[in-house]
Amino acid sequence: MMMDYISTRSAAAPKDFAAVLLDGMAPDGGLYLPRRWPSFSASEITALRGKSYAATAFAVMRPFIGGMIADDALRAMIADTYEGGAFDDPDVAPLRPVRDTIHLLELFHGPTLSFKDYALQLVGRLFDHVLEQKNTRMTIVGATSGDTGSAAIEACKNCRNVDIFILHPKGRTSELQRRQMTSVDAPNVHNIALEGTFDDCQDIVKALFADEAFRADVGLSAVNSINWARIMAQIVYYFTAAVTMGAPERDVSFVVPTGNFGNVFAGWCARRMGLPIRTLGIATNRNDILTRFFESGEMRIEQVTPSLSPSMDIQISSNFERYLFELLGRDHDRLAALMTRFRQDRFFTVEDVLMQRAHEIFQARRCKDPETAATIAQIYTETGMVIDPHTAVAMHAALDLHAADPQTPLAVLACAHPAKFPDAVSRATGTSPPTHPRLEAVKSLPEHVTTMPADTAQIAAFVRARRNG
Numbered sequence: 001m002m003m004d005y006i007s008t009r010s011a012a013a014p015k016d017f018a019a020v021l022l023d024g025m026a027p028d029g030g031l032y033l034p035r036r037w038p039s040f041s042a043s044e045i046t047a048l049r050g051k052s053y054a055a056t057a058f059a060v061m062r063p064f065i066g067g068m069i070a071d072d073a074l075r076a077m078i079a080d081t082y083e084g085g086a087f088d089d090p091d092v093a094p095l096r097p098v099r100d101t102i103h104l105l106e107l108f109h110g111p112t113l114s115f116k117d118y119a120l121q122l123v124g125r126l127f128d129h130v131l132e133q134k135n136t137r138m139t140i141v142g143a144t145s146g147d148t149g150s151a152a153i154e155a156c157k158n159c160r161n162v163d164i165f166i167l168h169p170k171g172r173t174s175e176l177q178r179r180q181m182t183s184v185d186a187p188n189v190h191n192i193a194l195e196g197t198f199d200d201c202q203d204i205v206k207a208l209f210a211d212e213a214f215r216a217d218v219g220l221s222a223v224n225s226i227n228w229a230r231i232m233a234q235i236v237y238y239f240t241a242a243v244t245m246g247a248p249e250r251d252v253s254f255v256v257p258t259g260n261f262g263n264v265f266a267g268w269c270a271r272r273m274g275l276p277i278r279t280l281g282i283a284t285n286r287n288d289i290l291t292r293f294f295e296s297g298e299m300r301i302e303q304v305t306p307s308l309s310p311s312m313d314i315q316i317s318s319n320f321e322r323y324l325f326e327l328l329g330r331d332h333d334r335l336a337a338l339m340t341r342f343r344q345d346r347f348f349t350v351e352d353v354l355m356q357r358a359h360e361i362f363q364a365r366r367c368k369d370p371e372t373a374a375t376i377a378q379i380y381t382e383t384g385m386v387i388d389p390h391t392a393v394a395m396h397a398a399l400d401l402h403a404a405d406p407q408t409p410l411a412v413l414a415c416a417h418p419a420k421f422p423d424a425v426s427r428a429t430g431t432s433p434p435t436h437p438r439l440e441a442v443k444s445l446p447e448h449v450t451t452m453p454a455d456t457a458q459i460a461a462f463v464r465a466r467r468n469g
């Protein structure tokens with residue numbers, strides 16, 4: 001039952017689930033991982049067959065909570081999250097055949113139509129529950145270029161013990177992305193349109209986190225993708241999909257459109273817990289730091305260039321540290337030394353013997369914009385299915401991996417609904433832009449947003465004045 005968590009960077013005292021949830025990052029700058037991995041036997045995996053998404057979620061996540069949340073409360077939160085109306089498909093994460101042994105795992109049935117809802121909708125409820133137990137409040141401050149803010153806002157809008165402030169660069173997000181955030185009308189949700197760039201937004205958030213007094217006064221926190229609870233909640237759909245494709249009797253594979261390595265790392269966790277996953281495909285766009293790493297054994301930072309799949313336009317993959325720690329045999333000192341070198345020199349290398357081990361599981365592929373568009377067109381012509389640019393990057397990799405291993409059932413993670421990227425999709429298919437009722441609805445709602453100058457002191461004063469409690 002007991003479950004505690006360690007940091008990747010030092011052998012500091014272990015933490016329990018509640019502390020890991022609220023902390024996000026370990027005090028030594030490392031990321032949290034469970035000290036021991038729970039494991040599922042073949043018969044335990046078989047027992048998940050035919051179970052609802054919520055029931056599977058309870059079975060998969062319960063060991064990670066380690067008794068910090070009572071079973072009844074956990075079960076109720078999971079039911080509220082996945083069966084309370086936020087997800088618009090009865091299967092929550094349905095698996096659709098594409099062709100041959102290739103499937104699409106649809107992860108766009110949540111409120112903001114991206115896979116981030118699957119974890120964040122639960123994490124918001126977990127936050128609220130743990131804060132209630134501790135009789136305290138928290139203030140989340142974050143910056144978004146447009147694509148991630150809405151999932152965090154939707155996750156927190158019903159939280160009684162959380163205020164959320166999201167900064168976006170005024171006039172520099174798409175209208176649809178802005179409206180997904182600003183149409184939310186809740187007393188604890190605060191949208192700030194910053195007169196500046198996305199970098200200005202990030203700099204201000206960083207400055208606020210660096211201000212110790214401010215941090216303590218408002219109970220400052222973040223919901224970024226390094227939070228362990230997000231990874232934990234993402235493990236669930238690997239189990240539901242694998243069982244549907246025939247596990248544990250059959251091996252299965254997944255291909256994941258990858259940015260910060262959170263989603264694909266959840267797949268690695270599922271495998272570590274006993275799910276028979278043969279290959280995890282890492283699909284990157286032209287911002288291909290991970291693909292270059294798997295080709296060369298060298299992780300090297302380069303400039304980010306905008307692509308058709310903006311949620312994967314990243315310079316470094318922050319969650320990769322978790323896998324690297326495992327690959328190094330959980331050697332804190334080596335990991336910490338590599339991370340220090342990475343920060344100083346902007347690169348590090350990993351020796352061949354470890355790369356061979358990594359290649360037993362991971363296959364990385366890159367997909368440039370013309371190939372992304374061509375893949376959207378190809379899938380549309382062959383099957384009538386419309387996929388978004390992120391899904392297309394993964395599908396491009398999947399077609400290649402499938403050719404080398406046509407027998408193993410394979411699921412491509414469809415991480416966003418095509419209606420979120422109407423221009424790129426309609427240009428590729430030559431048809432009218434895809435729509436979704438949830439996006440149509442926000443187009444006519446009033447907006448709730450405060451325009452502010454790019455000034456840290458003014459933003460800090462605004463947060464102090466507007467937060468509740």
Ligand SMILES: *Cc1c(COP(=O)(O)O)cnc(C)c1O
Pocket residue numbers: 114115116147225257258259260261262263264311312390415416
């Ligand atoms: C966030 C996001 C990704 C990247 O996921 P990571 O967990 O950061 O690797 C890929 N596709 C879409 C649509 C996303 O929103």
